[in-house]
Amino acid sequence: MAAKEKFETVYAIDPVAERRAMAERYGAKSLDPTSQDFKSTLKSLTNNRGPDAVLEVVGHPDALYTALELVRVTGVVSSCGxxxxxxxxxxDDLYAKGVKMCFxxxxxxxxxxxxLGLLKRVTEATPHLIEEFVQKRIKIGDAEEYYKLFNEQKIGKVVFEF
Known part of the structure; x- marks a missing residue:
C-alpha cells in the first residue's frame, strides 16, 4: 500500500501464494519467483527495462542478487532485510548496471x-489492512514456536505482546 503511493505499478514477488494473493487484494501485481519465466515476465511487463526500484526485504543473499538482476539499468535497490x-x-556487474543501492x-x-501520515492514509483507505496483515499476536515466550512456523511458511506476520 505504501509503494502504491509512490509508484503507479507495484509488483510483489513472493514464493507464498497466500502472500501474493494478499498483495493483489491491495493493488499489487504478483509474480511467483518459483515459476521458470517470472524474470522474463517482469521484464516484458516493464517495457523490457526492469523495474525502476526494487525493495528487498528478505535479508538473504539470493534475494539481493535477484533484486540486482531485476532492477533496470540506473535503477535503485533498497534492502531493509x-x-x-x-x-x-x-x-563489474554493479558498475555496468549503474545501480544505486541502499541498505x-x-x-x-x-x-x-x-x-505516520502515510500509515494514516493507508489505514483509512483500507481499514482492515492491519488485521489481515498481522496474523497472530503472541506472548514473547512463544516466539521460538512462531519463528519456526514462519520459517516453514505456515504463518505470516506475528506481533509480540509483552
Whole structure:
C-alpha cells in the first residue's frame, strides 16, 4: 500500500501464494519467483527495462542478487532485510548496471512525520489492512514456536505482546 503511493505499478514477488494473493487484494501485481519465466515476465511487463526500484526485504543473499538482476539499468535497490550471511557482489556487474543501492533500517526521526501520515492514509483507505496483515499476536515466550512456523511458511506476520 505504501509503494502504491509512490509508484503507479507495484509488483510483489513472493514464493507464498497466500502472500501474493494478499498483495493483489491491495493493488499489487504478483509474480511467483518459483515459476521458470517470472524474470522474463517482469521484464516484458516493464517495457523490457526492469523495474525502476526494487525493495528487498528478505535479508538473504539470493534475494539481493535477484533484486540486482531485476532492477533496470540506473535503477535503485533498497534492502531493509537483515543480512547476516556473507554477500558476494561483483564490481563489474554493479558498475555496468549503474545501480544505486541502499541498505539498512529507516532513520525514524528523519521520516517519522511522513511515515505516520502515510500509515494514516493507508489505514483509512483500507481499514482492515492491519488485521489481515498481522496474523497472530503472541506472548514473547512463544516466539521460538512462531519463528519456526514462519520459517516453514505456515504463518505470516506475528506481533509480540509483552
Amino acid at each position: 537483515v543480512h547476516i550471511a556473507p554477500m558476494k557482489l561483483v564490481g 539498512g533500517r529507516c532513520h525514524v526521526r528523519g521520516v517519522f512525520e511522513e511515515s
